[in-house]
Amino acid sequence: MVSTDFIRLHLQDKVDDLALHRRLYAALSDDDWRFVLQQVDGYQRTKDKLPTFANMNTVEGENGWWYPVRLSCEQCSSEVTARYKAKVAESQKSKAERQHLIDLTGGAGVDTYFMSEVFHQVDYIEQNADLCALAKHNLPNRVKIHNTTAEDFLSQLTTHDAQRTVLYADPARRDKNGGKVFRIEDCTPNVIELLPRMRQVADTIMIKLSPMLDISAALRSLGGNWQVHIVAVHNEVKEILLVSHSETDITAVDLADGITFRFTREEEEQAAVAYSDNTALEGMYLYEPNAAIIKAGAYKLVGQRYDLRKLDVNTHLYVSPNTVDDFAGRKWRILHAPCTMQEVQKGQYNVLTRNYVMGAEEWKKRWKVRDGGTLYLIGARQGNKPVALLCEKIE
Numbered sequence: 001m002v003s004t005d006f007i008r009l010h011l012q013d014k015v016d017d018l019a020l021h022r023r024l025y026a027a028l029s030d031d032d033w034r035f036v037l038q039q040v041d042g043y044q045r046t047k048d049k050l051p052t053f054a055n056m057n058t059v060e061g062e063n064g065w066w067y068p069v070r071l072s073c074e075q076c077s078s079e080v081t082a083r084y085k086a087k088v089a090e091s092q093k094s095k096a097e098r099q100h101l102i103d104l105t106g107g108a109g110v111d112t113y114f115m116s117e118v119f120h121q122v123d124y125i126e127q128n129a130d131l132c133a134l135a136k137h138n139l140p141n142r143v144k145i146h147n148t149t150a151e152d153f154l155s156q157l158t159t160h161d162a163q164r165t166v167l168y169a170d171p172a173r174r175d176k177n178g179g180k181v182f183r184i185e186d187c188t189p190n191v192i193e194l195l196p197r198m199r200q201v202a203d204t205i206m207i208k209l210s211p212m213l214d215i216s217a218a219l220r221s222l223g224g225n226w227q228v229h230i231v232a233v234h235n236e237v238k239e240i241l242l243v244s245h246s247e248t249d250i251t252a253v254d255l256a257d258g259i260t261f262r263f264t265r266e267e268e269e270q271a272a273v274a275y276s277d278n279t280a281l282e283g284m285y286l287y288e289p290n291a292a293i294i295k296a297g298a299y300k301l302v303g304q305r306y307d308l309r310k311l312d313v314n315t316h317l318y319v320s321p322n323t324v325d326d327f328a329g330r331k332w333r334i335l336h337a338p339c340t341m342q343e344v345q346k347g348q349y350n351v352l353t354r355n356y357v358m359g360a361e362e363w364k365k366r367w368k369v370r371d372g373g374t375l376y377l378i379g380a381r382q383g384n385k386p387v388a389l390l391c392e393k394i395e
Contacts, residue, residue: 002028002032002035002036004057004062004063004064005060006036007036007039007040007057007064008057008058008060008064010036010040011039011040011043011044011057011058013040015037015040015041015044018036018037018040019037038067038068038069038070039057039066039067041067041070041073042067042068042070042073043057043067045070045073045074046067046073046076049078049079050065050076050078050079050110051079052079053065053067053079063137065138066134066137066138067134068108068130068131068134069130072107072108072131073108075107075108076107076108076110077110077111077170077208077239078110078233078238079110079114080233080255081231081233081238081239081255082110082111082113082114082115083114084229084231084241084253084255085111085114085115085168085206085208085241086114086115086117086118088206088229088241088243089101089115089118089119089166089168089204089206090118092166092204092243092245093164093166093204097163097164098118098119098120098164098166099119099120099121099161099164099165100119100120100121100122100123100160100161100164100165100166100202101115101116101119101121101122101123101165101166101167101168102122102123102125102153102165102166102167102168102201102202103115103122103123103124103125103168103169104125104150104153104154104167104168104169104189104194105125105126105150105168105169105170105171105172105189106124106125106126106131106132106135106145107126107131107170108131108134109124109131109134109135109138109139111168111170111208112124112135112139112143113138113139113140115168116139116140116142116143119166120142121142121144122139122140122142122143122144123143123144123146123153124139124143124144124145124146125146125148125149125150125153126145126146126147127147127148127149129147132145132146132147149189150169150189150194151189151194154194154197154198154201155197157201160201160202162200162201162202162203163203165201165202165203165204166202166204166205166206167198167201167202167204167205167206168205168206168207168208169189169191169194169198169205169206169207169208170207170208171184171187171188171189171190171191171207171208171209172187172188173187173210173212173213174188180212182212182213182214183213183214183217183218183221184207184209184213184217184218184221184222185221191207191222192221192222195222195223199244203244204243204244204245205243205244206241206242206243206244207222207241207242208239208240208241208242209239209240209241209242210239210240211230211237211238211239211240211295213240215228215240215295218242219242222242224244225244225245225246225247225248226242226243226244226245226248227242227243227244227245227247227248227249227250227251228240228241228242228248228249228250228251228296229241229242229243229250229251229253230250230251230252230253230292230293230295230296231253231255231292232252232253232254232255232256232290232291232292232295233254233255233256234254234256235254235256235290235291235329235330236291237291237292237295240295248264248265249262249263249264250262250263250264250265250296250298252290252292252293252295252296252298252328253292254290254291254292254328257290257328259290259326259328260328261289261292261293261296261298261302261328263296263298263301267301268297268298268299268300268301271300271301271303271304272300272304273299273300273301273303273304273309273310274303274309274310275309275310275311275312275313275383276309276310276311276319276382276383277382277383278383279309279319279382280337281319281334281337281338281382281387281389282334282335282336282337283321283333283334284319284320284321284333284334284337285319285320285321285322285323285324285331285332285333285334285394286317286318286319286331286332286333286334286378286389286391287306287308287317287318287319287320287324287327287329287330287331288316288317288318288329288330288331288354289302289316289318289328289329290328290329290330293328293329294316299316302318302328303318306318306320306324306327307320307322307324308320308324311380311381311382311383311387312355312380312381312382312383312384314355314381315354315355315380315381315382316354316355317354317378317380319334323394330393331393331394332376332378332389332391332392332393332394333391333392333394334389334390334391335375335390335391335392336389336390337387337388337389337390338387338388338389339377339388339389339390340388341366341367343390344367344369344377344390346368346369347369347370347373348369348370348371348372348373349369349370349371349372349373349375349376349377350371350372350373350375350376350377350393351363351364351369351371351376351377351378351379352376352377352378352379353378353379353380354378354379354380355380355381356379356380356381356386357379357386358379360379363377363379374392374393375390375391375392376389376390376391376392376393377389377390377391378391
C-alpha cells in the first residue's frame with residue numbers, strides 16, 4: 001500500500017497532470033497508482049466539505065483519511081450536516097442510554113465517523129467491499145465493520161438492547177440502472193419493508209432523505225410518529241432527517257447561520273396570517289424565509305411569529321415597516337414599488353422572481369438588464385397582481 005507521506009506530497013498537484021507522469025513512479029503498481037490519484041482527487045473535491053478529514057491528510061504524522069471513488073465523494077454528507085445528525089442522535093438519549101449505534105448504510109463513513117463520537121459501540125454495515133476496506137482504516141477502533149447488506153445484518157442480529165440503540169439509515173436514491181427514484185419505497189434498502197424489524201432492534205430510528213423526496217408521502221408510508229428535520233446550508237436544503245419520536249414537530253434549520261425554526265403541522269394550520277393586499281410597499285422591509293422553512297411549509301406561521309404581512313397566498317414573501325434582526329432568511333428594503341422598465345436604469349441587478357408573470361431570464365431580456373451589482377429587482381404578486389420591486393439587501 002502507498003504510504004500516507006507519499007500521498008501527502010502530491011495533494012496539491014493537479015490530478016490530470018499527475019496522471020500524465022505515471023512513468024516517474026514505475027515502482028508503484030497500477031493499483032497503487034490508481035489509489036494515489038483517487039486520494040488526491042478525493043482530497044481536492046472534499047477539502048471544504050470535510051475539513052476535519054482534509055486536516056488529517058495535511059498534518060504530518062497523521063494516518064490520514066482515505067477517500068472513496070469520485071461518486072461516493074460527491075454523494076457523501078458534508079461535515080456540517082454529519083455533525084448535526086450526531087447532535088440530533090445525542091439529544092435522543094441520556095449518556096447512559098447512548099450505548100449502541102447501528103449505521104445500516106455506512107457508505108463513505110462520514111456520518112458514521114461523527115455520530116460514533118457520542119456512542120460507545122458502533123456497527124457500520126456496507127455491502128461494498130471497497131468502502132468497507134476504507135472504513136477499516138478511517139473509522140475509530142470501536143466501530144465494527146460488517147461487509148453485508150442491511151437486510152442480512154438485521155436478520156442475523158440476536159443480542160441487542162433496543163432501549164440503548166439508535167439505528168440510522170441513508171437509503172440510496174437510485175434504482176438498479178442508476179436512475180433517480182422519488183419514493184422512499186423505491187430506495188435501497190427499502191426501509192418500509194425493514195421497519196418492523198428496525199423497530200425491534202432500536203427504539204430510536206433516524207432516516208436521512210433527499211430533499212427531492214416527498215416528505216408527506218414518506219411519512220404516510222412509514223406510519224407512526226416522526227420528528228422532521230429540514231437541514232439547509234447557505235439557503236440550500238441539503239437533506240431531510242426523520243427521527244422516530246413521540247412528538248411530531250418540525251425543525252427547519254440553516255446550519256450556516258444557526259437559526260432554527262420549530263413548529264408543528266397543527267400550528268401552521270391554525271396560524272392566522274395578515275396579507276399586504278393594497279399596502280403601499282415603498283419604504284417597507286421585504287422578507288423571504290430561508291429554504292428550509294419554505295420546504296417545511298410554514299407559510300402562514302412565519303408571518304405570524306415575526307409579525308409580517310404576506311404579499312399573496314401563493315407568494316412566500318412578507319413585508320413589514322420594521323426590521324427583524326433575528327429573521328430566519330433574507331431581507332431587503334424596498335426602494336421603489338411598483339417600478340417599471342422606464343424607471344429602472346439600464347445596468348446590473350440581481351433579478352429574482354417569486355410567483356411572478358415571467359421567469360428571471362425572460363425578465364432580464366425584456367428590461368435589458370444584466371446580472372450583478374448591489375440592487376435587486378424582485379418580481380412577485382401582491383393580492384394576485386404582479387408587482388416589480390426595486391430593493392437593496394439588508395445584511
